[in-house]
Amino acid sequence: MGRTSFDLVEPHIPSLRRYALVLLRQDEQRADDLVQDCLVRALSRWHLWRHPGNLRGWLFTILHNIYVNDVARAVARPDVVEIQDYFPSMAVPANQVHSIQLREVVKAIQGLSDPQRQTLLLVTMEGFSYDETAEITGVPIGTVMSRLSRARDKVREEVAGETKSRGRSAT
Amino acid sequence: MSNEITEPREDEIQALVDDRLDPARRAEIESWLLSNPDAAARVADLRAQREAVEQAFSGLLDRPVPAQLQNIDALVSVQPSPVWRMAAMIALVVVGAAGGWFANDAINQSQVVATAFTQDAVRAHSLYVGEKRHAVEVNAQEEKHLVAWLSRRLQNELVAPDLSAQGYQLVGGRLLPASVTGPAAQFMYETGGGERITIYIEQDETGRGNDFEFTSYDGVSAFWWKDGPLAYVLIGKKDRDQLLALARATREQFTP
Known part of the structure; x- marks a missing residue:
């Protein structure tokens, strides 16, 4: 945790956000909450990331799991x-x-x-x-x-x- | 013909669309497509689709990143997580809608503090109540061993509460990883009709209040409370009244 880990994570934020935005059909607040949750988990479990490893893949895995476990069921699918x-x-x-x-x-x-x-x-x-x-x-x-x-x-x-x-x- | 090309597999077609085939195989399939117009039309459509997807969403990358995602200090100190806050808001609405008939009760409705802990408990509940053969790690026949083991791992004296007066028999229990601190213990109970509830216990050194907190989430209801160094969540598909009665009976046995 700390500067170094966030510095490594930071370049991936735009693509994590994009993926979250599309998954959540442009609900910007929810997408940002999802990305924030993903970053918090990543930084608090930094020791679980195998370095050197595919950091981007790991971040997307975390985001995917949060989405599947917590978000998808809470977000009603819009008709339109x-x-x-x-x-x-x-x-x-x-x-x-x-x-x-x-x-x-x-x-x-x-x-x-x-x-x-x-x-x-x-x-x-x-x-x-x-x-x-x-x-x-x-x-x-x-x-x-x-x-x-x-x-x-x-x-x-x-x-x-x-x-x-x-x-x-x-x- | 000796140089006849084998018909491409479906995963090769996808890899062709994504431009992820080795050049030799790619050339082979490209020439196979020349004599298979339907497949060729499909590949052309899928390539155009791929390009469309890339273009359609590329603009989203340029959106400015909000401050919420830039402040690292705020990020690592956020507890509970924002996603859970969202679920908690839903729970609040549910509780609010249930009305104020508990105004004189020990429950403070404003204290619907849905924590990461409750979330873990609900997830563990949903995961295991549906299991027939592997619902628990250690079953009730070995209750003594179960309780001793879980007590040791949670570094506190636990009991498996007797809920037979309420119609529930112990099925058994298991040890679970918990995201907040250390391991968590889960006891499962069921009625003769097979309806199950779980009690989830975790060490909690925070100075939070001791009152019962009600949450309804993911189709189940949960009561959270804390006594001493341990926090508890009782979860079931029950209405608030029924669950509260069970929570009280449970709490009495943990803290005689």
């Missing part, structure tokens, strides 16, 4: 997924994926079950390896792969469905 805030400025450069599609992908992800959502986000948004993702979520790697595959296909279907229905209503 608010996606506006993910795009503070809707000025997505022209060479990027079309903003309409971004919205649909986000919406579809937020409609996934928690385990699928977590797996997809850890692999894609956070860039964790499949092994790391298995460690963070506490499941075998085969489960990670099947969750990832199912999550992606589900998002693909949703996005295709949306595009189709929008095309139909436009004609």
Whole structure:
């Protein structure tokens, strides 16, 4: 505990916050509480971290466990997924994926079950390896792969469905 | 054909989308896709999806980190944790809604201090009450050994309270790790109908008050109290009145 450990943890705060924000569907207060709880636990159990080790993975593991054990059950799943805030400025450069599609992908992800959502986000948004993702979520790697595959296909279907229905209503 | 490419496995497709295949296998699968248009369309969609996810959330990284997460002194001195505070707020609402019929009782409603300790106790309760064969580590047939063992580990004389007058028989107990201090002990009881309650005991050197504190959390109710160096939590799927009667009977036996 002390300066040194916090200095090591600090660079990871933005990505922990991002993950918490997406998991908690942009509820900023809850996300910050979740990250704070994660940091408090990490710093108070600093001796349990094997140095040198994957600090980022360890922090995400702690955050994952707090979310699964304490937060998910206390947070009612909203009926309406608010996606506006993910795009503070809707000025997505022209060479990027079309903003309409971004919205649909986000919406579809937020409609996934928690385990699928977590797996997809850890692999894609956070860039964790499949092994790391298995460690963070506490499941075998085969489960990670099947969750990832199912999550992606589900998002693909949703996005295709949306595009189709929008095309139909436009004609 | 000798150089025929084996059809890619599903995990290889995912690794291809994530660009995590070794170059040789990647090239093989890329050429396999040329003659498998459905699979190729799927891979293209999933790659676009991956890119969309990366872009959609990248802006969140640039948000300024609030002071709450920058002040290390505040962070390490925070007790109880904020997540638990949130659950405690929910418990407060539940207690508030239950009304003021305990105004003259020993319970101070404002003292709904849900601690990390109660949280550990509730978690341990939920984890083990559903177990059939491994509900306890040492069963009631070895009560003497159980009590001596747990007393030694908690460095205090414990008893397994007799709750038979209330219809509960001892199932047994176990030792548990506790996040606050040292190990914790859990005693489990059940009725003839199989309804279970647990008593969770932990050393508590803090100078907190001794009154009963009620919490309702995660579908169960809990009473916390403290006597001397030990703190106790009684947990069950009971209403407040029933649980309070049990808590009182338990407390009397721990502190005759």
